[in-house]
Amino acid sequence: MNGKIAYFSMEIALKSGMPTYSGGLGVLAGDTIRSASDLKIPLVAVSLLYRKGYFYQRLDSSGWQTEEPVEWVVEDFLVEMAERVTVTIEGRMVYLRAWKYDMKGINDFTVPVYFLDTDLEENSQWDRNLTDFLYGGDDHYRICQEVILGIGGVKMLRSLGYHDIERFHMNEGHPSLLTLELLDEEANKAGRTSIITEDVEAVRKSCVFTTHTPVSAGHDRFAMDLVTRVLGNREVLDMKDVFCCGGLLNMTYLALNLSHYVNGVAKKHGEVSRHMFTNYIIDSITNGVHAETWTSQPIQDLFDCYIPGWREDNASLRYALNIPKDELSVAHAKAKRLLIQYVNHQTNAGMDEDIFTIGFARRAAAYKRGDLLFQDLERLREISSQVGLFQVIYSGKAHPKDVGGKELIKRIHQLKSMLKGDIRIAYIPNYNMELGKMITSGVDLWLNTPQPPLEASGTSGMKAALNGVPSLSILDGWWLEGYIKDVTGWSIDSNDQDMDGVSDRSKDALSLYNKLSEIIPLFYRKQKHYVDIMKNCIAINGSFFNTQRMLQQYIVKAYFL
Numbered sequence: 001m002n003g004k005i006a007y008f009s010m011e012i013a014l015k016s017g018m019p020t021y022s023g024g025l026g027v028l029a030g031d032t033i034r035s036a037s038d039l040k041i042p043l044v045a046v047s048l049l050y051r052k053g054y055f056y057q058r059l060d061s062s063g064w065q066t067e068e069p070v071e072w073v074v075e076d077f078l079v080e081m082a083e084r085v086t087v088t089i090e091g092r093m094v095y096l097r098a099w100k101y102d103m104k105g106i107n108d109f110t111v112p113v114y115f116l117d118t119d120l121e122e123n124s125q126w127d128r129n130l131t132d133f134l135y136g137g138d139d140h141y142r143i144c145q146e147v148i149l150g151i152g153g154v155k156m157l158r159s160l161g162y163h164d165i166e167r168f169h170m171n172e173g174h175p176s177l178l179t180l181e182l183l184d185e186e187a188n189k190a191g192r193t194s195i196i197t198e199d200v201e202a203v204r205k206s207c208v209f210t211t212h213t214p215v216s217a218g219h220d221r222f223a224m225d226l227v228t229r230v231l232g233n234r235e236v237l238d239m240k241d242v243f244c245c246g247g248l249l250n251m252t253y254l255a256l257n258l259s260h261y262v263n264g265v266a267k268k269h270g271e272v273s274r275h276m277f278t279n280y281i282i283d284s285i286t287n288g289v290h291a292e293t294w295t296s297q298p299i300q301d302l303f304d305c306y307i308p309g310w311r312e313d314n315a316s317l318r319y320a321l322n323i324p325k326d327e328l329s330v331a332h333a334k335a336k337r338l339l340i341q342y343v344n345h346q347t348n349a350g351m352d353e354d355i356f357t358i359g360f361a362r363r364a365a366a367y368k369r370g371d372l373l374f375q376d377l378e379r380l381r382e383i384s385s386q387v388g389l390f391q392v393i394y395s396g397k398a399h400p401k402d403v404g405g406k407e408l409i410k411r412i413h414q415l416k417s418m419l420k421g422d423i424r425i426a427y428i429p430n431y432n433m434e435l436g437k438m439i440t441s442g443v444d445l446w447l448n449t450p451q452p453p454l455e456a457s458g459t460s461g462m463k464a465a466l467n468g469v470p471s472l473s474i475l476d477g478w479w480l481e482g483y484i485k486d487v488t489g490w491s492i493d494s495n496d497q498d499m500d501g502v503s504d505r506s507k508d509a510l511s512l513y514n515k516l517s518e519i520i521p522l523f524y525r526k527q528k529h530y531v532d533i534m535k536n537c538i539a540i541n542g543s544f545f546n547t548q549r550m551l552q553q554y555i556v557k558a559y560f561l
């Protein structure tokens, strides 16, 4: 089978109707696969099926989130493969099957994506449920899932006929148990049962690891007694230079120890990772998004007219500089109308197409600070009444166990009520790819307020840029590279003013208000200048922050090295 690169990810976002992802990690995986098929890269991808889906979000009138399983018919999207393999979990044989999705690129080249599933009659009820929930359950459930993804994934690929894989790419640490299976394969090939240094070297040559998390608490760690209970007593677990340390199996260290190439997902994140893991060489490849997937139809039509071939060659988006301003305005207005109509249909927010519209949509995690905009309600009302009207569109799910994230959503609902009559605010439930595209392409400004340095990259601002929508963002993640003052957008910069003794949060909010007070007048009164910035977003950032450029860097630096 033609798969030289095997790409493993705990989540992959292929379509809105397939609830196999929770956020940025899955969207990046999906966009990587889409670009691989466009570029005819012989890649094959592996993930888990998640029959219960990453959840249906219900928001009550107070904004409190509850979750329900997503009903989805697997057969409507995927084709069952005949092959069956087993993995050993706690001494039991657990049977796996795979479901295939063919991702077709612009030139009809396809990249197969296999979703592993344990829901088979041969398995006990507990084992059958192992591929039901993404990021659900406890450590025990999670490590069992990671055995299925890593070890089961390699076995399934072999059984499907993939014998010539040259690179195994671990997208984040979750799949890193695949290295165990590869070590076993090396030893078996040599007719040995124990693993020696040469095996470790051979595996290292074939593995690539991309880390995504800039805080160590975010890395999967399992107690060693849980690991040995699940995996059995394996000699390899005693190899200290492979498995590390203090009675814990850290999936990130496992991947670091067994990869010849490691990268963070933006230049700053590479730096942060080098500080976290001082004994390793860590490069960076900045994330991107799949250009066609994330541009609205009106903007695609405009590109087709002025930049033919942009889908095949995203770099040619730099010619967006030649698009007539009024035509870009008209195309954006169409995308904005679609969004406003949708929002008004879904909510009673009464949004107005002519009002400056701000978008904020992402996972409702505390570090993303979705409520920073509301730090000072008086100032916010003043901006709206004295500087210019604006309205805000929100969306995002909190992880079911993230009480802080749920409280954040509830708080935004409260603030929405408090500002009623002054500022129009909508919160759209069930954030997914489709909504992500509609919001990033339809607003006038993309707002991004993470607590630095916690945003490894962030990709929504890249989607906005492709649609000619500028960002107002904290200087973290990709925006440190994408931001050019007054050219591609604006920064929220707490170092703008000298304010000793004021909390970072207050400083950030103050900078945010000051910038908004500059941007809103531009939008209403210096429209030509605003459209120039929109063009720059496409030409300077859309042409670069895409997965086509990103994959080409993986090819040069990691895959065929």
Ligand SMILES: *Cc1c(COP(=O)(O)O)cnc(C)c1O
Pocket: 022, 023, 024, 025, 027, 361, 362, 363, 431, 432, 433, 436, 437, 457, 458, 459, 460, 461, 463
């Ligand atoms: C793009 C996207 C994300 C990633 O958002 P960040 O900017 O990285 O926070 C998450 N969820 C969905 C549905 C998306 O489309």
